[in-house]
Amino acid sequence: MLQVTFIRENKDLTIAGLRKKRFKNPEEVVEKVLTIDAQRRETQVQLDSFNAKINANSKEVGNLMKAGKKDEAEKLKTETAGAKTSIKDLETKLAELETQLTLELYKLPNLPHASVPEGATADDNEVVLQHGEIKNLPDTALPHWDLIKKYDIIDFELGVKIAGAGFPVYKGKGARLQRAMINFFLDEAQKAGYLEVQPPIVVNEASGYGTGQLPDKEGQMYFIQEDGLYMIPTAEVPITNLYRDVIVNPKDLPIKNVGYTPCFRREAGSWGAHVRGLNRLHQFDKVEIVQITQPEKSYQTLEEMSAYIQSLLQKLELPYRVLRLCGGDISFNAALCYDMEVYSAAQKRWLEVSSCSNFETFQANRLKLRYKDENNKTTLLHTLNGSALALPRILAALLENNQTPEGIMIPKILQPYTGFDRIA
């Protein structure tokens, strides 16, 4: 959530940023926010002066009673009672204005960083770099949805039987490979200085609001009505919310956490030709890294996280590229976002396997996640996160790129974790 004071002081900058994000009618919406804000402050002033009067009167009544001047006290009492109606009205008005203001602010996306390219769609994303060799597979090469059947390592039909489409059952070496990747990703993160946490995979409503999944995207999350709990779409939600309503001690910064969780996404209405096999699932596994830093350090941190994620792809020997998302494609919450894509040789397309973002104060403002800066002033921190990594598409790329007549070769780095060097 953007800060009102920022919008008030940087109106033109805000409108320009919103426009870059392809937000509709930025002038109109910003104007509305500022109008409500002005009304809110005016109402606050009125209310405060009434309250100040009552406080003074109450004190006076106490003094008069002590002094035994009962008549005068009674007179003051009646006088104060009149002001109470006004206070009630003003309080109601103020609360309404505050709600309105919050609702308007919820609608505004984060402002993009200066380096975010102009553009409306994924076609306008900037390719920052490409790494690794793209293999030319023979015509007999199979896409991963055929390979998993050939080697009997993932069964979608069984998943349909016990849950539904998009809930795969991993079997044998398939299951073992999943576990190997999870352990590998967690070990690497730990070596890079991340503290491993194992959070709940359901969260309450406040957590959903904290990281920005609510109030907008409730349709994307599975919801357990009876207990008011949401199944997490990513570990970002529970891990970042660990720091909700926290004033962090500066010496504990930067906070670096890593967590493995299954992730649940309803993906309502997004099924089609491009989402076969492992490309899009309702349940999948992901290792997520989260950092919380001082504002002046967050972009350096983003580069560090991006480099870390790339190091994983290099160790897995997968060809990848890094995209800087354009204004129209970047997520609602992010100020700057890098997508990492691996090349899937049999599908002949790039698959997004990680998304690494700086949210600046956008989440911290909702979370009330702050620290005391050098001047001892309470200041919002910056939050960042990235997938490191999401398993299904990595698996898809591994299966497709590494297929040989002798079976699917496991990257060397994973072999100590799998205990086998090929799936055959």
Add this chain to the structure above:
RNA sequence: GGAGAGUUGCCUGAGUGGUUAAAGGAGCAGUUUGCUAAACUGUCACCGGGUAACUGGUGCAAGGGUUCGAAUCCCUUACUCUCCGCCA
């Protein structure tokens, strides 16, 4: 699920109607200091007003109510702990 006890600042913890945002501690900042330690001073958060010095208001789990005045009294809800029950 049953019974009881709780919920006060970063932490601990007093406070049963009127100078109580509240003692102590930690952390941070400042002073002193060769360094450390110690000592002393300052420091809750949020929303406002003011160029500023400064100043008004709100907040004692949340939401209502009583009262001139509520951390304190009443109602509702949430959560935590203990014991019992059930159980991986």
